[in-house]
Amino acid sequence: MLYHVRMNVDLPRDLPESEVAEILQREKAYSQDLQQKGKWRHIWRIAGQYANISIFDVDDNDELHRLLCGLPLFKFMDIEVMPLLRHPSAVRDDDS
Amino acid sequence: MLYHVRMNVDLPRDLPESEVAEILQREKAYSQDLQQKGKWRHIWRIAGQYANISIFDVDDNDELHRLLCGLPLFKFMDIEVMPLLRHPSAVRDDDS
Amino acid sequence: MLYHVRMNVDLPRDLPESEVAEILQREKAYSQDLQQKGKWRHIWRIAGQYANISIFDVDDNDELHRLLCGLPLFKFMDIEVMPLLRHPSAVRDDDS
Amino acid sequence: MLYHVRMNVDLPRDLPESEVAEILQREKAYSQDLQQKGKWRHIWRIAGQYANISIFDVDDNDELHRLLCGLPLFKFMDIEVMPLLRHPSAVRDDDS
Amino acid sequence: MLYHVRMNVDLPRDLPESEVAEILQREKAYSQDLQQKGKWRHIWRIAGQYANISIFDVDDNDELHRLLCGLPLFKFMDIEVMPLLRHPSAVRDDDS
Amino acid sequence: MLYHVRMNVDLPRDLPESEVAEILQREKAYSQDLQQKGKWRHIWRIAGQYANISIFDVDDNDELHRLLCGLPLFKFMDIEVMPLLRHPSAVRDDDS
Amino acid sequence: MLYHVRMNVDLPRDLPESEVAEILQREKAYSQDLQQKGKWRHIWRIAGQYANISIFDVDDNDELHRLLCGLPLFKFMDIEVMPLLRHPSAVRDDDS
Amino acid sequence: MLYHVRMNVDLPRDLPESEVAEILQREKAYSQDLQQKGKWRHIWRIAGQYANISIFDVDDNDELHRLLCGLPLFKFMDIEVMPLLRHPSAVRDDDS
Amino acid sequence: MLYHVRMNVDLPRDLPESEVAEILQREKAYSQDLQQKGKWRHIWRIAGQYANISIFDVDDNDELHRLLCGLPLFKFMDIEVMPLLRHPSAVRDDDS
Amino acid sequence: MLYHVRMNVDLPRDLPESEVAEILQREKAYSQDLQQKGKWRHIWRIAGQYANISIFDVDDNDELHRLLCGLPLFKFMDIEVMPLLRHPSAVRDDDS
Numbered sequence: 013m014l015y016h017v018r019m020n021v022d023l024p025r026d027l028p029e030s031e032v033a034e035i036l037q038r039e040k041a042y043s044q045d046l047q048q049k050g051k052w053r054h055i056w057r058i059a060g061q062y063a064n065i066s067i068f069d070v071d072d073n074d075e076l077h078r079l080l081c082g083l084p085l086f087k088f089m090d091i092e093v094m095p096l097l098r099h100p101s102a103v104r105d106d107d108s
Numbered sequence: 109m110l111y112h113v114r115m116n117v118d119l120p121r122d123l124p125e126s127e128v129a130e131i132l133q134r135e136k137a138y139s140q141d142l143q144q145k146g147k148w149r150h151i152w153r154i155a156g157q158y159a160n161i162s163i164f165d166v167d168d169n170d171e172l173h174r175l176l177c178g179l180p181l182f183k184f185m186d187i188e189v190m191p192l193l194r195h196p197s198a199v200r201d202d203d204s
Numbered sequence: 205m206l207y208h209v210r211m212n213v214d215l216p217r218d219l220p221e222s223e224v225a226e227i228l229q230r231e232k233a234y235s236q237d238l239q240q241k242g243k244w245r246h247i248w249r250i251a252g253q254y255a256n257i258s259i260f261d262v263d264d265n266d267e268l269h270r271l272l273c274g275l276p277l278f279k280f281m282d283i284e285v286m287p288l289l290r291h292p293s294a295v296r297d298d299d300s
Numbered sequence: 301m302l303y304h305v306r307m308n309v310d311l312p313r314d315l316p317e318s319e320v321a322e323i324l325q326r327e328k329a330y331s332q333d334l335q336q337k338g339k340w341r342h343i344w345r346i347a348g349q350y351a352n353i354s355i356f357d358v359d360d361n362d363e364l365h366r367l368l369c370g371l372p373l374f375k376f377m378d379i380e381v382m383p384l385l386r387h388p389s390a391v392r393d394d395d396s
Numbered sequence: 397m398l399y400h401v402r403m404n405v406d407l408p409r410d411l412p413e414s415e416v417a418e419i420l421q422r423e424k425a426y427s428q429d430l431q432q433k434g435k436w437r438h439i440w441r442i443a444g445q446y447a448n449i450s451i452f453d454v455d456d457n458d459e460l461h462r463l464l465c466g467l468p469l470f471k472f473m474d475i476e477v478m479p480l481l482r483h484p485s486a487v488r489d490d491d492s
Numbered sequence: 493m494l495y496h497v498r499m500n501v502d503l504p505r506d507l508p509e510s511e512v513a514e515i516l517q518r519e520k521a522y523s524q525d526l527q528q529k530g531k532w533r534h535i536w537r538i539a540g541q542y543a544n545i546s547i548f549d550v551d552d553n554d555e556l557h558r559l560l561c562g563l564p565l566f567k568f569m570d571i572e573v574m575p576l577l578r579h580p581s582a583v584r585d586d587d588s
Numbered sequence: 589m590l591y592h593v594r595m596n597v598d599l600p601r602d603l604p605e606s607e608v609a610e611i612l613q614r615e616k617a618y619s620q621d622l623q624q625k626g627k628w629r630h631i632w633r634i635a636g637q638y639a640n641i642s643i644f645d646v647d648d649n650d651e652l653h654r655l656l657c658g659l660p661l662f663k664f665m666d667i668e669v670m671p672l673l674r675h676p677s678a679v680r681d682d683d684s
Numbered sequence: 685m686l687y688h689v690r691m692n693v694d695l696p697r698d699l700p701e702s703e704v705a706e707i708l709q710r711e712k713a714y715s716q717d718l719q720q721k722g723k724w725r726h727i728w729r730i731a732g733q734y735a736n737i738s739i740f741d742v743d744d745n746d747e748l749h750r751l752l753c754g755l756p757l758f759k760f761m762d763i764e765v766m767p768l769l770r771h772p773s774a775v776r777d778d779d780s
Numbered sequence: 781m782l783y784h785v786r787m788n789v790d791l792p793r794d795l796p797e798s799e800v801a802e803i804l805q806r807e808k809a810y811s812q813d814l815q816q817k818g819k820w821r822h823i824w825r826i827a828g829q830y831a832n833i834s835i836f837d838v839d840d841n842d843e844l845h846r847l848l849c850g851l852p853l854f855k856f857m858d859i860e861v862m863p864l865l866r867h868p869s870a871v872r873d874d875d876s
Numbered sequence: 877m878l879y880h881v882r883m884n885v886d887l888p889r890d891l892p893e894s895e896v897a898e899i900l901q902r903e904k905a906y907s908q909d910l911q912q913k914g915k916w917r918h919i920w921r922i923a924g925q926y927a928n929i930s931i932f933d934v935d936d937n938d939e940l941h942r943l944l945c946g947l948p949l950f951k952f953m954d955i956e957v958m959p960l961l962r963h964p965s966a967v968r969d970d971d972s
Contacts, residue, residue: 013264014152015287016161017348024313025888025951040197047199054150055198056110056163059191059941060881060957065112067152072205072264073287077347087313093348095155095207095265095287101136102151103143109936111959113828120793121216121279155269156209156285168877168936169959173827183793189828191879191937191959206344208353217408217471235389246342247390248302248355251383251461252401252477257304259344287347293328294343295335301456303479305540312505360397360456361479365539375505381540383399383457383479398536400545409600409663424581431583438534439582440494440547443575443653444593444669449496451536479539485520486535487527493648495671497732504697552589552648553671557731567697573732575591575649575671590728592737601792601855616773623775630726631774632686632739635767635845636785636861641688643728671731677715678727685840687863689924696889744781744840745863749923759889765924767783767841767863782920784929808965815967822918823966824878824931827959833880835920863923869904870919871911 013069014053014096014108015076019089020063038084051079067096109165110149110192110204111172115185116159134180147175149202163192205261206245206288206300207268211281212255230276243271259288301357302341302384302396303364307377308351326372339367355384397453398437398480398492399460403473404447422468435463451480493549494533494576494588495556499569500543518564531559547576589645590629590672590684591652595665596639614660627655643672685741686725686768686780687748691761692735710756723751739768781837782821782864782876783844787857788831806852819847835864877933878917878960878972879940883953884927902948915943931960 023032046052054067070076080091098108119128142148150163166172176187194204215224238244246259262268272283290300311320334340342355358364368379386396407416430436438451454460464475482492503512526532534547550556560571578588599608622628630643646652656667674684695704718724726739742748752763770780791800814820822835838844848859866876887896910916918931934940944955962972 013266015265015347016152016154043197044199047197054163054200054203055195056112056192056203057195057941058112059193059879059937060944060955064195065190065192067150073207073289073347076287077289077345080348091348093287094161095268095285096152096161097155097265097269099151099153099160101139101143103140104150107150107152111827111937153269155207155265156272156283169827169879169961170877172959173825173961176828187828189959191940191957193937193941208344208346232389236391239389239391246355246392246395247387248304248384248395249387249461250304251385251399251457252464252475256387257382257384259342286353288344288353289347291343291345291352293331293335295332296342299342299344301458303457303539361399361481361539364479365481365537368540379540381479383460383477385457385461400536400538427581428583431581438547438584438587439579440496440576440587441579441653442496443577443591443649444656444667448579449574449576451534478545480536480545481539483535483537483544485523485527487524488534491534491536493650495649495731553591553673553731556671557673557729560732571732573671575652575669577649577653592728592730619773620775623773630739630776630779631771632688632768632779633771633845634688635769635783635841636848636859640771641766641768643726670737672728672737673731675727675729675736677712677719679716679719680726683726683728687841687923745783745865745923748863749865749921752924763924765863767844767861769841769845784920784922811965812967815965822931822968822971823963824880824960824971825963826880827961832963833958833960835918862929864920864929865923867919867921867928869907869911871908872918875918875920 013072015068015070016094016096017066017068017076017080018063018092019066019083019085020061020091021085021089022062023088035084035088042082042084046079051075109168111164111166112190112192113162113164113172113176114159114188115162115179115181116157116187117181117185118158119184131180138178138180142175147171205264207260207262208286208288209258209260209268209272210255210284211258211275211277212253212283213277213281214254215280227276227280234274234276238271243267301360303356303358304382304384305354305356305364305368306351306380307354307371307373308349308379309373309377310350311376323372323376330370330372334367339363397456399452399454400478400480401450401452401460401464402447402476403450403467403469404445404475405469405473406446407472419468426466426468430463435459493552495548495550496574496576497546497548497556497560498543498572499546499563499565500541500571501565501569502542503568515564522562522564526559531555589648591644591646592670592672593642593644593652593656594639594668595642595659595661596637596667597661597665598638599664611660618658618660622655627651685744687740687742688766688768689738689740689748689752690735690764691738691755691757692733692763693757693761694734695760707756707760714754714756718751723747781840783836783838784862784864785834785836785844785848786831786860787834787851787853788829788859789853789857790830791856803852810850810852814847819843877936879932879934880958880960881930881932881940881944882927882956883930883947883949884925884955885949885953886926887952899948899952906946906948910943915939 043052043055051068051070052066053069056065058065068076070079080086102108139148139151147164147166148162149165152161154161164172166175176182198204235244235247243260243262244258245261248257250257260268262271272278294300331340331343339356339358340354341357344353346353356364358367390396427436427439435452435454436450437453440449442449452460454463464470486492523532523535531548531550532546533549536545538545548556550559582588619628619631627644627646628642629645632641634641644652646655678684715724715727723740723742724738725741728737730737740748742751774780811820811823819836819838820834821837824833826833836844838847848854870876907916907919915932915934916930917933920929922929932940934943966972
């Protein structure tokens with residue numbers, strides 16, 4: 013089941029650089045692991061912003077929430093979720 | 109080059125049903141043709157809304173505008189565009 | 205799976221009264237049928253507004269969208285959807 | 301009498317972890333006690349957010365305010381209240 | 397029990413003047429009757445606007461909704477409701 | 493002359509408790525003094541919020557501003573003012 | 589007593605040109621009469637908009653409302669009012 | 685040439701009182717000097733707010749910006765500018 | 781003197797096609813004439829929208845307003861104006 | 877390819893003056909270098925604000941993002957991007 017997720021990141025200025033680096037490294041590993049498992053279907057950067065648009069493909073609302081809460085950057089993010097479904101005009105098999 | 113496009117449709121109530129049907133049929137053909145050509149990369153319906161989230165993959169801003177203006181539903185839509193790019197954590201080859 | 209749905213109704217003033225009555229009667233039957241089937245878990249009126257707050261319990265985003273689009277009042281409504289899940293502090297068995 | 305309450309939690313980053321843990325434990329006990337007494341009728345988590353949707357069933361505006369102000373997380377919350385009532389199409393006895 | 401109600405009136409321009417006059421006359425009678433019964437505690441005009449701020453004193457959310465829906469101008473109004481309660485610093489006996 | 497005033501209070505978390513207590517005590521005395529003088533006609537708490545709705549009855553804009561600026565909580569408040577006047581349907585003598 | 593008033597004009601497209609001309613002529617006479625009486629202290633056009641910023645100098649909220657309601661364009665306007673007072677740094681005698 | 689300027693002041697709570705007093709004194713002198721030179725045509729306080737509405741009469745956009753940036757309170761202000769011009773109904777010679 | 785102008789066009793659906801064509805032709809001539817005179821410095825289309833971003837270079841607010849009001853599409857536009865000035869980092873001679 | 881970029885700068889008050897000066901010097905050099913290379917086509921200050929409107933002419937969304945992220949002030953900015961294209965009424969060769 014698909015969800016549209018927008019994540020806006022806002023890192024506090026007083027976070028030590030080493031801590032930021034460590035969080036970002038964990039965030040990347042976490043994201044890539046979920047992408048490889050097919051749970052985090054797409055991720056794109058929004059031009060000019062520290063933000064991304066993602067498509068998640070999960071079993072249900074619970075799994076979506078669990079995955080989002082597990083994000084190393086979770087507490088520095090503002091997250092908006094919209095449930096998606098296959099569009100009647102879609103032609104790609106994997107757009108549903 | 110990728111763009112995130114949200115289309116909200118608002119059909120006037122006084123449009124004759126036959127005209128609506130004809131426009132929607134043209135819209136579907138137009139969309140599927142662009143999807144097959146790879147220009148309209150993804151399209152999803154937003155749950156509970158007469159709206160979609162789409163990803164376009166076009167040469168430049170000009171082509172994006174030309175394709176959107178050509179939509180049979182264009183004058184009944186409110187459209188928002190955000191330029192996207194490959195996210196540094198992306199693993200899928202086709203997310204850029 | 206649970207969803208929070210807010211429906212704001214805006215009936216056009218030029219709709220004939222008999223048509224309004226007929227739509228509202230179908231809407232009520234449609235809603236009560238889904239409530240009896242357990243799909244439309246709760247529905248409350250918001251004080252002072254022609255609007256309701258509903259909780260749907262459906263299989264997935266697709267079913268939610270199909271049920272909402274089938275509402276006789278659908279084209280006169282503005283609908284907002286939020287996916288819900290069981291709260292870790294919930295005690296009622298049926299709040300999930 | 302029913303009220304729709306949305307609570308958005310925003311914990312300050314400089315709150316010591318032990319203090320957070322203690323507040324959350326008290327919050328859970330407080331919420332479950334009110335749920336068991338039937339005052340806090342429903343509570344659901346909103347997917348992807350540190351926020352909940354709740355339905356309170358209290359005697360009047362005063363009791364609602366007193367219960368909300370007593371929340372251990374009260375000063376870290378942004379709260380929105382909407383008075384609800386039984387919907388004319390409702391079928392469940394306990395939706396009023 | 398007290399509620400703060402803001403009513404914004406927007407009369408359609410194509411309503412015949414005689415119909416407007418008749419609605420306004422019924423609105424005034426309806427309002428004054430409820431004021432005399434103590435249900436509609438206060439009403440003030442907002443300077444420069446076709447809008448009012450009112451305080452209702454009713455038994456519960458249901459009664460509030462029933463009274464507001466009965467307003468002859470109801471379908472031409474946008475209404476916002478906020479539940480109120482006695483302020484701990486209030487000195488007037490009738491501010492609760 | 494009447495004014496509708498909404499006051500939202502936001503106490504900084506790092507204010508010492510004793511200072512908060514002292515400010516709130518002065519605020520209460522200040523408010524009750526103005527209420528007894530008839531300048532601060534009504535005050536109600538908004539359910540679920542650290543906010544109030546007040547009606548002031550003062551000589552002019554100057555006096556209103558002077559009284560609001562004198563509030564011990566003034567610098568911790570966000571204040572919105574709307575000028576009011578007697579509504580043509582009002583029946584209470586003191587609603588003007 | 590001074591008030592800041594912003595008036596946004598929105599003339600319906602189906603108003604006959606002769607009616608528009610007649611209303612605008614009456615509006616101008618009405619405005620200039622109040623300016624000459626000192627009630628409508630200032631009026632400026634906002635560049636690029638069918639809107640004006642005005643300063644009224646009237647006895648009280650009642651008079652302000654009466655004057656605004658009397659505007660020939662009143663029903664085609666969206667009006668916002670802010671009460672003003674002399675600024676402690678003002679040097680002009682007539683800025684209060 | 686005229687500009688409508690709204691200035692909202694937000695002094696940080698941790699600014700030492702003596703520094704605040706010194707800034708406010710410089711702000712007042714700066715404002716009165718520009719008023720006497722005819723550059724800062726009007727200034728009014730908005731009731732209930734630490735904000736003012738001002739009318740500037742300057743040579744061009746450059747001069748306006750230079751004067752605003754020179755305000756001792758500039759970095760504690762949120763400023764909104766609207767270009768104005770003589771209204772066709774204006775009667776005062778100095779409203780342009 | 782420079783101004784940033786955003787124009788959003790909203791053509792009513794019931795405007796006869798021949799009238800639309802005639803207005804658009806006049807709009808284009810009007811715009812190109814002002815561009816050639818150097819008054820309308822730049823104009824760009826916003827991708828996906830019936831809207832443009834323009835830079836005007838005019839003598840003063842009056843001339844800007846006169847030129848905008850003269851637009852054949854003026855009554856079908858929503859216009860936003862921001863006064864600009866040379867940026868201290870600008871290197872192009874004609875960016876001021 | 878053209879983009880409209882608005883940059884709002886918000887320098888934290890506790891940044892040492894020498895650090896601010898050093899960042900601003902690097903920002904200016906960075907901007908002027910990109911202007912001379914033709915990547916940063918235009919830059920204007922918005923009157924009364926610590927903000928600018930810029931036009932970028934870059935190869936694609938990626939290059940735009942890379943250039944914006946490289947801004948020495950990037951982490952103190954709020955940036956909004958809109959893709960632009962040549963307007964059908966444009967006459968200047970370099971407005972595309």
